[in-house]
Amino acid sequence: MSDRSPRNRAPQRRPDKVRQLAYKVIRQVTSEDGYANLVLNKALRDQRLGGRDAAFATELVQGTLRWQGTYDAILARSVSRPLAELDPELLDLLRLGAHQLLNMRVDSYAAVNEMVTLTRAEIGQSRSGLVNAVLRKVSQRSLDQWIAAVAPALDDDLFGHLAVAKAHPRWIVETFADALGTDGDELDELLDADNDPPRVTLVARPGLADLDELVEAGATRGRWSPYAAVLQGGGDPGRISAVSSGRAGVQDEGSQLVAVALASAPLEGSDAKWLDLCAGPGGKSALLAAIVSQRDGVLTAVEPQPHRAELVRSNLRAVPGDHQVLVGDGTKPTWPEGSFDRVLADVPCSGLGALRRRPEARWRRTPEDVEELRPLQERLLDSAITSVRPGGVVAYVTCTPHPREAGSVVDAVLARRSDAVLEDARPLLPGVPALGKGPDIQLWPHLHGTDAMYLALIRRT
Template sequence: MSDRSPRNRAPQRRPDRVRGVAYQVIRQVTAEGGYANLALNKALREQRLSGRDAAFCTELVHGTLRWQGTYDAFLARSVSRPLADLDPELLDLLRLGTHQLLRMRVDSYAAVSEMVTLTRAEIGQKRSGLVNAVLRKISQRTLTQWIDTVAPSAVEDRLGHLAIAKAHPRWVIEAFAQALGEEPAATPPGRGGVEPASGQDRLPEESGGLEGLLDADNEAPRVTLVARPGVSDVDELVAAGATAGRWSPYAAVLEGGGDPGRIDAVASGRAGVQDEGSQLVAVALATAEIESADASWLDLCAGPGGKSGLLAALVNQRDGQLTAVEPLKHRAELVRSNLRAIPGEHKVLIGDGTKPTWPAGSFDRVLADVPCSGLGALRRRPEARWRRTPEDVAELRPLQEDLLDSAITSARPGGVVAYVTCSPHPDETRAVVDAVLAKRDDAKLEDARPLFPGVPDLGDGPDVQLWPHLHGTDAMYLALIRRT
């Protein structure tokens, strides 16, 4: 039967497949609370997208989610009613179209036409007219022109301007500025207007500061691997197409991206995917000096197990044992998977790290990589910046303090504890450490900087904060505490 009718002589054009996949992934993230990396990887596998199609789909998803708040500010000026009154499906289509128009090398006519076609297929002909009209309005200005139109003056309100120009919520920028030691209200003399989207024309003194950090958060991260010592090494990963990492002796980087699972060492569990910052904090704990026994290590908050895999491999070299604790059963299974290729009798316990089932002072080294806001990994989790709130940070604080207190109690006298977060927010880092140590007289903070040999820009200590714009890592924080 023909799909033509007297009122529709031409058949409806089919939507672009890659854009359709990207839209469905975005809907999973915004409507169902999914994680972009997991949803996207699954979709790419199921739809068998690879090469240029996979790269295009990835940029559509990550870019749209990363710049969501900025695009909403532009759309609010282009739609005649509040964005809150739009159906979520329609708003996601408008965001996806806006990203193609403003930050991708897609012809404006093609971008609008393809999004109109996708709108018809996904939510019906009735909405396609609005999508066409709104995206044509968006296409009339460049990204820089839109920022000039919507954002407050950089001179009068620097942070408000950066929130639009750099696509970060204001509260996150304020926390980053505090962690960097910058005066939030300060504006470089003579500066105003808009930074280029690429960030390439910043003044030298700005490259390591707040704007450099925000730009780094908006860049796609490299795929970093860890060679678990004793069962793999960096040379094996390099032979498989990676290049040696910059800081960690166990790191290698897949410069061109691609599926790390194609590498035998990764597929077998002898190596894994792990940010170099995560490797560095685990190695720092493993190399801190302690006297006498050094065979019993604890990972108090182990899931999903990337650090557990590296620690187990390292303690194996000392004929020791790792105990990994995780409260959620499915995450405990992920920990076991990360340990599957590591020899030794390592333990994975399903339990609450704040309620130890082992005697006090049982371990020589303890890692407390506590649950946190994840603001240090915004490069990898583009949706997190819009999903997290200041209330999340406040709600996590009691748990973080309880876990650190439990970690210190679990360490033997002379043993060491690494308090770690993937967040630079001051309320999740030094504030937690200070609050816990103020209540105890049997632990002290030590200078962790010597445990990061060759790594520059570690600050005044004694704790260490890594940064995407300075070190190319996630913004990992470590405080080294010794049980006295």
């Protein structure tokens, strides 16, 4: 019998299960426009991975997606044909390998071998030689050395250099520079902060849970919000009883602060009817409902998509009171003008302020997306002002620092109305520094450790 008989072949190595899971998640994100956090969390639950395996898988997925543009620039120098000619599944394997070699403490020999084994299992033996050759070439330089080789020179093209070195599309780098009003060290700090995985931040919904309970469960108090706690070392927040019961939730501290600012704005007269005009998935709705419940008031939450309206209801399940969740279009109110005392208009936006937690978004969004959203943002703010009573307040909120989605929208709407004025929101967040020139507020990852939330406070006259 020939030595090449299948009976005499050594059995093929099985791929590492964590890397295989990470690869499958990345494929679902890049090929099906999945959301990395949702797809990854489901995969971890399905495979019952926890502890170090879950942490390793998370870094593989999030890091590969976050640094995708930088790795593509490096791989373009390491592959003999244009990346556009590579099959997408092969390109994702190479990106996953590059992340282990350049940004993780994985032995290069082990990383290459594991990726070759994974290639055989996922897309076939014929591709394994190319993966082996390309990743070995990538492993010959450090990340800094590769960036020096593939990025434009810093002095010749600052934004082009930062786009490669900091893994952001050039147009986003330019947008951030415009929003900051600088292209110096602060821009560098912001881009670095965008590449730091965010901490798991919790909110103790007032009247339902307190910070001491979350601290006893292993969290530490947040920096700015009176309701915030940070879960140290990551882990599953669902293991905390206050979270699993809905008395607390997972919510970025920036999202808490804009809700706190709206609830803290001075108001004369009635203060019992609040509106969340764009409520899904309901984190801010739950915090506002908990606050207004303590004032014997109620919240109405509006969400156009039925499945997201169900998420809002789920978030409100533990909050006492006759709060309503309506499925409807916030630009076409079904309630009389001036029905509410306070209104939150947290409008759909590009999400450029949340790139820490949604790393895939930076490669999906385009400048055209910003312009397409602009008319909807203006209509929603106009509807919010019409929905609030004279003397009442509106919080216009976006999770983006892009001027076209932030102050420019407010200016355009107020220019068409004579019954609303912009007020200084900064005094509503005492103790929080560097809120901007005012009267609106801009939070930043590098300054506040939050998403880059924008807030304008508008009072109807």
